[in-house]
Amino acid sequence: MYKIVRKKALNPTVTQMEIEAPLVAAKAKPGQFIILRVDEEGERIPLTVAGTSPQEGTVKIIFQIVGATTELLNHRNEGEFIQDFVGPLGVPTHTEGIRKVCIVGGGVGCAIAMPVAQEFHRLGAEVTSIIGFRSRDLLILEDEFRACSDRLVVMTDDGSYARHGNVTVPLKEMLEAGETFDAIITIGPLIMMKFVTLTAKPFGVPVTASMNPIMIDGTGMCGGCRLTLQQDGKRVTKFACVDGPDFNAYEIDFDEAMSRGRMYSAYERRAREEVCNLFKNA
């Protein structure tokens, strides 16, 4: 059992928790993820590590309440426990040789982008962060990004806060103005990462995307997290849990990944309604 040491709502649908898991806290690096189960009957879900405190032995996770399991998790409070918490899994974000980086985060993906931005900042790289949200009330981590970014652009899809538009707008402006980056790292909805990649392509800047597919074991056993890369004219199957979650975005078949991500969407809608009803009736 793993204790919830702190819990905080970042916005109405996004929650941050710090979980006591000393072995994971001692090892986890930006870009890696964990898998948790809320209770004995629960499903396994992957969540990217949003930060660690090795001294305290805690791991920070940030999740959006999108399905039955995240709904259930959100009903656990400080001082309570979750059943299972395993990690760190996946390969840490590659930072070597990158002196000037652009981090492009979208929605709850910003929770994953934030520790990556912090890591580059700590390593002395010049960090530009572009973070986008649907609207003002979904904004998270603005102060944290400001603290670790040399330049920060905040976007909202509906214009209710900061600049109106999506993240590709300022990215394109910067690249067209002759701005260069050693790497663009994008983390967020698949559709956003796809368009960030298309935006950057004409300028030849390397783009890394952090993938978050459906997973079960997270250790390279089930193959559920597979995705297809286009490498040297060949389609190659990779496993996000052991080969990723970061991949060269130019090689990723985003359309296929989006389709695979919807495999259980009908099921998930029903399951979440059931959990919500459960808490309503309680």
Add this chain to the structure above:
Amino acid sequence: MAVNPKKHEMPAQAPEVRAHNFKEVALGYSRETAVEEAARCLNCKTRPCVAGCPVNIHIPEFIQKVKEFDFEGAYQIISQTSSLPAVCGRVCPQETQCESRCTLGRKFEPVGIGRLERFVADWHNAHAAGKAQAPESNGHRVAVVGSGPSGLTCAGDLAKKGYKVSVFEALHTAGGVLVYGIPEFRLPKTIVAREVETLKELGVDIEPNVVIGKTLTIDELFGMGYEAVFVGSGAGLPRFMNIPGESLKGVYSANEFLTRSNLMKAYRDDPKTPIMKGGNVAVVGGGNVAMDAARTALRLGAEHVYIVYRRSMEELPARREEVEHAREEGIDFRLLCNPVEILGYSNPEDPRDEKNGFVTGIRCVKMELGDADASGRRRPVVIPGSEFDLDVDTVVMAIGTSPNPLIKSTTKGLEVNERGGIIVDEDGLTSREGVYAGGDAVTGAATVISAMGAGKVAAKAIDEYLSGR
């Protein structure tokens, strides 16, 4: 007294009933049947059966105890050499091991050794009072990586000798392939849990949610005071065929399909982890895992389940008993067939059509057997122009796995072969001092009992290595 030429039949659920439930298929011998079957043993001097057992169970001796109605005595004899008798009695391929060597088997059917082993283990679990006693500690600590059959066997053997053993498991439950892979109807999970409980009583610590190679490395285990490490991390990444359509929704690896159903209990009425149920299902492959997947699909509610295998029944590697069970339940064997493409739904008019990207069928070609290949099996050759489609909603790829890279990539000096399997000597010792390995991590996908045999060999070697200190 004349010997009964036939083994006593194993009582089983009727095929038409069991095809719709997840309860165990084989029901086990009664006390009377067990004693009668035991009476068939000639108690011959040569005891060839013992050499046929990868863990060398003292077979004639335990059968003698069954004859005498001393079932607990029989259990004590089995447990001297086997840590998981209730498991082995169910999933061992006895027909190619102990029973294939049986002297009686030269003239008649061999003694039903596996069925007797199962009876004895179940009797013990149902009747034996009291817990296993942890022996006095010898002060040495050993780490075991993975709680599958090889790891549990190694841990059990060492614990019985007084070693303090910690078993590190990546998943949330102990048992490895016994819990995520082998279905409930072949091996009830309560039986695995009971065997794990026995190990805990012997003083073994089980540490779930620790991925060796990630959470901790093997070098760190030595730093924590473990004096030897056994790696039984099992097989790894599932193989796919690299044909078009394998990323469509509805295509599973057998590992994923079985893990969802077994470990995550997706077979229950109200599962927390989803799985695609119903419709038509094609399982590609001919091993035991393919049989498990096909029979699981049937029980999940599939209307029609195909096994698609590129060779003929003669080459099909699954146990005969499993094949027979599958056939009785109505699994449709499409032999000498090979998939060339998985077909999916696509509505170009409406990209939001929810059916887009789901499997609709599997395109196969017919095969014929040509000359023998390097493995000695006749090589399947495509018959030109023989393409045909099967309408299916789900495809399960059960064509094997390749070794997991996590431990190799984080353990300096650990040598692996060209297929990625860890290289060991006859004692299970790897290229690293104090690091032993066994099971699928060494051999690639094989059987539960061969993994147990490897765990046993390594436990003996670790004992010799550490007792010399």
